[in-house]
Amino acid sequence: MAKNITPRHENFPQWYQDVIQAGELADHSPVKGCMVIRPDGYAIWESMQAWLDRRFKETGHVNAYFPLLIPESFLTKEAEHVEGFAPELAVVTHAGGKELEERLVIRPTSETIIGHAYAKWIKSYRDLPVLINQWANVVRWEMRTRMFLRTTEFLWQEGHTAHATYDEAQAETIKMLHVYKDFMENICAIPTIIGPKPDHEKFPGALATYTLETMMQDQKALQSATSHNLGQNFAKAFEIQFLNPENQLQHAWTTSWGLTTRMIGGVIMTHGDDDGLILPPRLAPVQVVIVPLWREENKEQVIAHANKIKAALGEVLDPLRVKLDLRENLRPADRFFTWIQKGVPLRIEVGPKDVEQNAGLAVRRDNREKMGINLDAMKTQVPQILEAIQQDLFAKALALREAHTHELDDYASFKDLMAKGGGFVMAHWDGTRETAMKIQEETKATIRCLPMEQPSLPGKCMVTGQPSARRVLFALSY
């Protein structure tokens, strides 16, 4: 067990902080609630960006950049939007040595400033759809912050699209929800439950908010991305109008969708163990680390052999991301430990005997399984092992979620479960905000979403006994 990491069963939040510290993923900053993302943490974000950016472009989107600073008056144009974001705004009042005539807020999200631009650019149905994404930083002044999961400043992408009809906007909203699901499950190896939020939990100004809910190892839910159908709310507030083929002036239908650096926290809390970070191979910035172990008399041969292995792994069809650890003056155990704590999925140890046998010893990060592999077999076997790790991590996370997901029909059991640490509960709810609030006050559990991919059978609300159209997902959450 790692001495620098508190075990999960003792204190899960402390374990989380310790894993970040041990992996050198992030650091505190002198500004309350802001974090420094260190190179090994940022590399994970770059890996996320690369996959998402490619997929956004494959689905017809282009990138652009809109201003960081937004006139305060813009936010007030959409009533629900300003109500939702006003308490979290950071405000610039002075600039260039003078007090500003109009206060500027640092973007908490960009629907307003982008809506203003779209109103200028969109004139005719021929200008639609507009499919733009932005990679940016945003600021939301949060009371309680936690690295990656909730920080005052965070990095994200925000997609903003405009369409001619409700149907097209709705199709875009659902399409991007599924892009996120693909990313979460097949790259991050995190199972998701997707569906709309109940009305009282949706994005301020949205018609509907779709979410991806994931279970962390402490059985709490993490909302990992959202996709909003904004209806005509922002189009009306910012006068995004177009002439349709019949020459009639219409308001556009808009969407927005975002995924943030919070997901790095999701990966840590889904896959990490008591020794630290474990990265899924498809996401890992370094997939394989080769650690040659030499003495002075065989240094040259051992390093030459390690380089041969590195070269072989660079020759596979989809070249692997491989690092060679040539650090001196460190004991082998300390060298291994670095890569364990940084979550590298596979380590290949190479010593003098491996030179003789033309082989290396592969050690999986997730289950510590060791396998001697001949150099000639590495090109085929190492990608297979990485793929197995990817699948096993997903299966393990799914098994955990299934073991802690319950269908409950009586509220006493529900309260009992939430008091004992929670889990995912599929239960009937009468559809009112009042009942949801009562449950939240009494148990801290909230409705995470109305799961789309599960059968929708009617029943009776576990609290009020009123009719319920379907079970919804309850959980304690981040």
Add this chain to the structure above:
Amino acid sequence: MAKNITPRHENFPQWYQDVIQAGELADHSPVKGCMVIRPDGYAIWESMQAWLDRRFKETGHVNAYFPLLIPESFLTKEAEHVEGFAPELAVVTHAGGKELEERLVIRPTSETIIGHAYAKWIKSYRDLPVLINQWANVVRWEMRTRMFLRTTEFLWQEGHTAHATYDEAQAETIKMLHVYKDFMENICAIPTIIGPKPDHEKFPGALATYTLETMMQDQKALQSATSHNLGQNFAKAFEIQFLNPENQLQHAWTTSWGLTTRMIGGVIMTHGDDDGLILPPRLAPVQVVIVPLWREENKEQVIAHANKIKAALGEVLDPLRVKLDLRENLRPADRFFTWIQKGVPLRIEVGPKDVEQNAGLAVRRDNREKMGINLDAMKTQVPQILEAIQQDLFAKALALREAHTHELDDYASFKDLMAKGGGFVMAHWDGTRETAMKIQEETKATIRCLPMEQPSLPGKCMVTGQPSARRVLFALSY
């Protein structure tokens, strides 16, 4: 001639604005001095980022992310630094509905907040060098702004490194200067003159600032990137200290270097013509646009042939970035015009005759040269034409600079030249700030740099007659 673009000889600044508008590169924003970078402008930035990011990594750097907001007190820790940046700061005074105890500034540059982090991370000579880059937005409250060239908010990369010795920091400063030179000349096709700034023009807090100066078509200089040797100034202000191998506590030596979205303006003003933008092929997000010209009766065959050409160009060793224009309801001239104004280096027109002849008509954006090319020859000829465009654009820019570069020894001629619109002047200067200021007041010309790649021969100052170690570069500038 394009009707939507003012000719260069009539009004160069208006031409510049018109080209940006016509190419849909950027738009004004409701916040004074801030711009919206539209998709076609942002794609140029993405192309710049891709090349630079790869090169930074090849030279051993990693990316990280530091907070946007900096405590105001941090800036005051380095005396010259605060003096230089204080007039340009945007200040957050309120957040989360309350007045802040300490005012926060939006980063104008990140030496201070990064220095604070490095002081925590660096303990021993074994921790050095630290080689980190950040892609970020910064805010400097400017009085007079111009799209891309000088905006209140801009995007950039800022490298920040820490070293054990002066020599290593100086070597890094010069190495990155040459990375920028490679980028400017070989990707952007813009000739550069590199060298240190005179002391009174260096970065606030730096020991030495190295710059790349380029000539725009109006003969003004554009400073395109800078690389700073910061000495121990920030290390002392933020206590970045390390134990050397002899166990003595030493201050580190730091550098910083940056390149901004300003370079998009540099590309526009170096290569554009009276019809709009011209992009160098290696930088261009779209290198070749294929425009099929069909009638209803041959639509299928013409488009099929255009697709064959597209496929062929995707098969070359370094696949080309190709777009197929399938827009309907637009006259051919209007379709061509779009791509001319967006600066796409090569257009390939495909009509029914080209289907018969298994060919296409390639038209260069820079010199309008037209060449019929057989489909079978496209794979070899199109990359060659693109390479020729790249070389020709550089050669043309270099010829312009050479035609407008003068060695002058008398101040009367110098004043005369600057009054007539300027040019680059290599002249002797006595090395004092006073003389430089006198020249600037009388002519608006400033010393751009002390060119490193030109012979350093002594002479006499053109103004005071005092001894001068070498000629320096004077110009009017952006």
